[in-house]
Amino acid sequence: MSEYLVQFNNISKFFGKVIALKDVTMKLKKGEIMCLLGDNGAGKSTLIKTLAGVHKPDEGEIIFEDQKIVFDSPRDALDIGIGTVYQDLALVSLMSVTRNFFMGREPQKGLPFLKTFDIEKANTIAAERMGQIGIDVRDPSQAVGTMSGGERQCLAISRAIYFGAKVLVLDEPTSALGVHQASMVLKYIVKAASQGLAVILITHNVHHAYPVGNSFTVLNRGKSMGTFQKKDISREKLLSMMAGGEELDKLEVELKEMDRIENN
Amino acid sequence: MSVKSESIQSKKDSGQDERLKKISPLRVLLNRPELGALGGSILVFIFFGIVAGDTGMFSAYGTLNFLDVSANLGIIAIAAAMLMIGGEFDLSIGSMIGFAGICIAIPAIYWGWPLWTSIIFAFAMAVLIGYFNGIMVVKTGLPSFIVTLAMLFVLRGATLAITRLITGRTQVPGLRVLIEDDPIAWLFATDTFQWLFKWLGSMKLIALRTDGTPLATGIPPSVIWFIALTLFATWILMKTRYGNWIFASGGDKVGATNVGVPVGRVKISLFIGTAVASTIFACIQVLDAGSADTMRGTLKELEAIAAAVVGGCLLTGGYGSAIGAALGAIIFGTVSMGIFYTDVDTDWFKVFLGAMMLIAVVFNNYIRKKVTETK
Numbered sequence: 001m002s003e004y005l006v007q008f009n010n011i012s013k014f015f016g017k018v019i020a021l022k023d024v025t026m027k028l029k030k031g032e033i034m035c036l037l038g039d040n041g042a043g044k045s046t047l048i049k050t051l052a053g054v055h056k057p058d059e060g061e062i063i064f065e066d067q068k069i070v071f072d073s074p075r076d077a078l079d080i081g082i083g084t085v086y087q088d089l090a091l092v093s094l095m096s097v098t099r100n101f102f103m104g105r106e107p108q109k110g111l112p113f114l115k116t117f118d119i120e121k122a123n124t125i126a127a128e129r130m131g132q133i134g135i136d137v138r139d140p141s142q143a144v145g146t147m148s149g150g151e152r153q154c155l156a157i158s159r160a161i162y163f164g165a166k167v168l169v170l171d172e173p174t175s176a177l178g179v180h181q182a183s184m185v186l187k188y189i190v191k192a193a194s195q196g197l198a199v200i201l202i203t204h205n206v207h208h209a210y211p212v213g214n215s216f217t218v219l220n221r222g223k224s225m226g227t228f229q230k231k232d233i234s235r236e237k238l239l240s241m242m243a244g245g246e247e248l249d250k251l252e253v254e255l256k257e258m259d260r261i262e263n264n
Numbered sequence: 265m266s267v268k269s270e271s272i273q274s275k276k277d278s279g280q281d282e283r284l285k286k287i288s289p290l291r292v293l294l295n296r297p298e299l300g301a302l303g304g305s306i307l308v309f310i311f312f313g314i315v316a317g318d319t320g321m322f323s324a325y326g327t328l329n330f331l332d333v334s335a336n337l338g339i340i341a342i343a344a345a346m347l348m349i350g351g352e353f354d355l356s357i358g359s360m361i362g363f364a365g366i367c368i369a370i371p372a373i374y375w376g377w378p379l380w381t382s383i384i385f386a387f388a389m390a391v392l393i394g395y396f397n398g399i400m401v402v403k404t405g406l407p408s409f410i411v412t413l414a415m416l417f418v419l420r421g422a423t424l425a426i427t428r429l430i431t432g433r434t435q436v437p438g439l440r441v442l443i444e445d446d447p448i449a450w451l452f453a454t455d456t457f458q459w460l461f462k463w464l465g466s467m468k469l470i471a472l473r474t475d476g477t478p479l480a481t482g483i484p485p486s487v488i489w490f491i492a493l494t495l496f497a498t499w500i501l502m503k504t505r506y507g508n509w510i511f512a513s514g515g516d517k518v519g520a521t522n523v524g525v526p527v528g529r530v531k532i533s534l535f536i537g538t539a540v541a542s543t544i545f546a547c548i549q550v551l552d553a554g555s556a557d558t559m560r561g562t563l564k565e566l567e568a569i570a571a572a573v574v575g576g577c578l579l580t581g582g583y584g585s586a587i588g589a590a591l592g593a594i595i596f597g598t599v600s601m602g603i604f605y606t607d608v609d610t611d612w613f614k615v616f617l618g619a620m621m622l623i624a625v626v627f628n629n630y631i632r633k634k635v636t637e638t639k
Contacts, residue, residue, distance in 0.1 A: 008486055012521060037431070072455040074522065075526075084522075088516075088518065088519060090518070090519035090522040090523050091516070091519060092511065092512055092515030092516045092519060092520070092582060093515070093516075094515050094578075095511050095512075095582070099508055099512075102508070102510065103520060103523050103525060104509070104512070104523040105523070105524065106505040106508050115504070115505070116504055117503055117504050117505050119503075159523075254315065
């Protein structure tokens with residue numbers, strides 16, 4: 001068995017004439033957090049959807065636990081253990097925590113043909129799981145709409161793990177959150193990885209990615225600029241590798257220029 | 265820091281989460297979608313109790329009368345509510361009622377089918393039409409408002425055209441004689457608990473006709489269907505996996521799909537549900553009247569939606585209850601009958617209907633904000 005849990009080798013995806021992804025390669029070990037960085041339009045979303053089974057890659061292969069895998073639907077990806085948490089979280093704010101946690105995979109009890117949704121069991125599991133990540137669900141029948149953004153993110157991640165994710169793909173989990181909430185989510189991600197999950201963390205925020213990531217893959221205009229171990233690269237270098245980097249440098253120079261003129 | 269340790273201490277002491285405020289029962293009730301309808305129906309009964317308490321409205325006969333009207337509306341309102349919770353509308357309910365009516369009457373009267381086969385035929389057509397509505401909405405992604413509005417016209421037109429083509433008229437009478445000894449028709453045409461009413465009559469507890477039989481002969485079939493459907497729909501929504509899928513499909517279609525809820529199938533089944541409920545409504549009314557009318561059920565779709573909305577269903581989906589819709593139907597049924605017992609001109613009924621619905625929507629909107637607001 002190779003040391004990698006999952007490998008994405010030379011993935012390419014074309015939409016008509018547009019090359020959305022070209023020869024992107026990523027390899028993940030158990031317990032590793034890989035951060036996928038890139039500016040808007042770099043191809044992050046396309047890559048996630050390819051990992052999640054929404055798109056089929058036009059070139060390249062996905063190898064999971066040493067076996068070549070072809071996904072026909074998002075369900076297939078879920079079934080082998082690639083759990084994707086999309087930016088919209090797939091939570092319904094009018095429904096309760098429990099009903100959201102088990103949405104689509106409700107535990108049942110009772111006679112065949114007269115099966116009922118085992119709400120007591122579901123409530124217990126949901127409260128227990130949320131408790132494990134330090135979120136006291138005051139009442140598992142409360143609507144998800146009453147939770148904070150960070151809590152919702154954690155609920156979605158916790159749900160993916162409960163339903164057997166071995167590889168967790170997180171799409172911008174911290175983008176809409178404040179500092180405190182973001183650190184809560186990041187802490188949880190580190191904890192999940194320490195329990196043996198492989199995590200792909202997609203973000204454009206280097207400051208969130210750098211402290212938690214073990215390795216970093218930078219996407220730019222559909223191509224991978226390479227994968228770097230943390231010890232080999234600095235935060236500043238990462239930032240400048242993303243498309244924004246050069247522009248930020250330029251901006252800095254321009255601002256200094258303006259400053260100089262004003263001071264004169 | 266000290267505050268924090270204190271609160272942890274208090275949590276240990278009291279044995280429960282310190283952030284869990286004691287919720288009053290009133291507050292729990294406020295979080296239920298049917299609250300508005302419950303309050304509304306209590307108000308309606310108090311009002312008529314005062315205004316029409318001594319007029320016979322609440323006699324056995326009067327009560328069954330307004331319950332019958334409520335129950336008929338309730339049968340379609342519950343199905344409409346389930347569909348609304350699932351995030352869609354069905355404007356073809358009223359036309360489906362008319363269409364189902366002639367599906368029962370024409371084969372039975374003109375083609376010589378046994379009544380029960382034409383009833384089954386009507387239900388089969390309902391499943392087909394519901395399925396068509398559903399598949400159109402799911403596959404095209406068009407708003408159900410448009411798809412079912414088209415179906416409203418198509419079905420009503422077809423009902424009229426087919427009936428006139430085959431019978432040369434717009435009404436098909438003569439069904440009453442076929443009901444007796446039919447193996448299925450009794451399901452929609454039998455007054456139950458007749459022994460109870462006979463007994464009450466013999467005890468002189470309820471009003472009698474001049475021949476000594478009680479004025480109210482039994483519980484009409486609509487009421488039995490109404491109660492059964494309310495219980496069934498509530499069980500589905502609250503206690504089954506499919507119920508959770510209905511809420512999820514209406515609450516967030518994309519999210520539900522992403523976690524593996526078969527949203528398309530759920531919605532199609534709910535469209536079949538409204539069409540089947542319309543057919544139950546049609547069976548009861550056609551067998552009761554003994555004739556099918558091409559205009560039967562006109563505007564019923566809007567009354568059903570109004571009852572569902574008064575019952576707490578959000579127009580945007582994902583929230584509501586079957587009991588709420590049932591209460592909404594009871595409010596409308598009671599007022600539409602009760603108004604005869606008062607001095608108020610019955611022309612005002614529609615004004616009431618509109619006002620009630622508007623108040624309900626404002627109230628529901630407020631409730632939704634309460635439910636989803638971040639603490």
